[in-house]
Amino acid sequence: xxxxxxxxxxxxxDPLSIQVYGGTETEILKSLKSLMSQDEEIQSNQTWVNVGAxxxxxxxxxxxxxxxxxxxxLAVMFILLGVVLIAxxxxxxFIFFIVIAALTSFSGGAALxxxxxxxLTVPAHSLTADNLAVFFEEQLSxxxxxxxxxxxxxxxxxxxxxxxxxxxxxxxxxxxxxLAVATLLLLFELVxxxxxxxxxxxxxxxxxxxxxxxxxxxxxxxxxxLRHSLVTQGE
Numbered sequence: 001x002x003x004x005x006x007x008x009x010x011x012x013x014d015p016l017s018i019q020v021y022g023g024t025e026t027e028i029l030k031s032l033k034s035l036m037s038q039d040e041e042i043q044s045n046q047t048w049v050n051v052g053a054x055x056x057x058x059x060x061x062x063x064x065x066x067x068x069x070x071x072x073x074l075a076v077m078f079i080l081l082g083v084v085l086i087a088x089x090x091x092x093x094f095i096f097f098i099v100i101a102a103l104t105s106f107s108g109g110a111a112l113x114x115x116x117x118x119x120l121t122v123p124a125h126s127l128t129a130d131n132l133a134v135f136f137e138e139q140l141s142x143x144x145x146x147x148x149x150x151x152x153x154x155x156x157x158x159x160x161x162x163x164x165x166x167x168x169x170x171x172x173x174x175x176x177x178x179l180a181v182a183t184l185l186l187l188f189e190l191v192x193x194x195x196x197x198x199x200x201x202x203x204x205x206x207x208x209x210x211x212x213x214x215x216x217x218x219x220x221x222x223x224x225x226l227r228h229s230l231v232t233q234g235e
Contacts, residue, residue: 015121015122015123015124016121016122016123016124016126016127016132016148017119017120017121017148017149018119018120018121018122018135018146018147018148018149019117019118019119019120019146019147019148019149019168020117020118020120020139020144020145020146021113021114021116021117021118021144021145021146021168021171021172022112022113022116022139022142022143022144022145023113023116023118023139023142023144024046024116025044025045025046025118027142028044028118028120028139028144029042029044029120031135031138031139032120032122032135035127035131035134035135036122036126036127036131037126040122040123040126041122041123042120042121042122043120043121043122044118044119044120044121045118045119046116046117046118046119047117047119091183095179095182095183095186096179098182099175099178099179099182100112100114100115100175102178103174103175103178103217103220106217106220106221107217107220107221107224108224110143110171110220110224111175111220113143113144113145114171114172114175129157129158130158132157132158132161133158133159133160133161136158136160136161136164137160139164140160140164140227140230140231141231145164145167145168145171145172145223145227146164146165146168147164147165147168147169148161148165160230163226163230164227164230166226167223167224167226167227167230168223168227169223170219170220170222170223170226171220171222171223171224171226171227172223173219173220173223174216174217174218174219174220174221174222174223175216175220176216177212177215177216177219178213178216178217178220179216180216181209181212181213181216182213184209185209188200188205
């Protein structure tokens with residue numbers, strides 16, 4: 001819980017990690033620095049690459065070099081790593097951007113904000129609960145999505161931070177679901193083509209994936225609506 005006397009966020013949340021979807025890194029840093037002491041250090045980076053997926057891929061090869069067991073094993077590991085990275089690049093370019101383009105048309109452009117995620121890490125003691133709420137309020141007012149990183153106890157945060165985090169997670173979940181559906185559809189179609197020599201065109205199969213994709217859109221839009229309602233309530 002934030003300290004009742006100082007308003008500082010509990011040290012158990014140290015360091016404090018924040019994710020902001022939309023906006024430029026410079027704009028977001030300027031907003032955050034205005035609420036902190038000048039001598040406090042902020043770690044930040046902005047990327048359009050799906051960092052979460054990349055980290056999961058890295059986990060598959062964790063300890064691979066140590067356990068390769070010789071030059072042959074090491075060569076095989078690097079070949080597999082290369083194949084996985086190439087597959088990831090193809091997915092990132094074709095599936096990811098095509099799906100985001102489709103979602104953008106169903107979200108009034110909000111899905112584009114997912115492409116620009118700024119990761120911020122600050123010492124927990126550098127922000128009071130009130131200042132954290134002010135930062136989140138500013139991000140929401142600029143049409144951005146802001147949340148604390150997964151693993152933090154949202155129940156200990158200001159109400160606006162909790163609600164903003166909920167809206168952002170719902171928005172992100174919808175996009176992830178749409179991406180998963182599109183990825184599975186592509187994999188099934190490729191398996192059907194290379195194993196059975198033809199694309200899968202059964203109506204029920206395509207309808208099922210279409211419904212799942214639309215569900216992802218609905219979840220994403222729910223997050224957009226929740227974010228908009230927070231801005232409206234603050235006006």
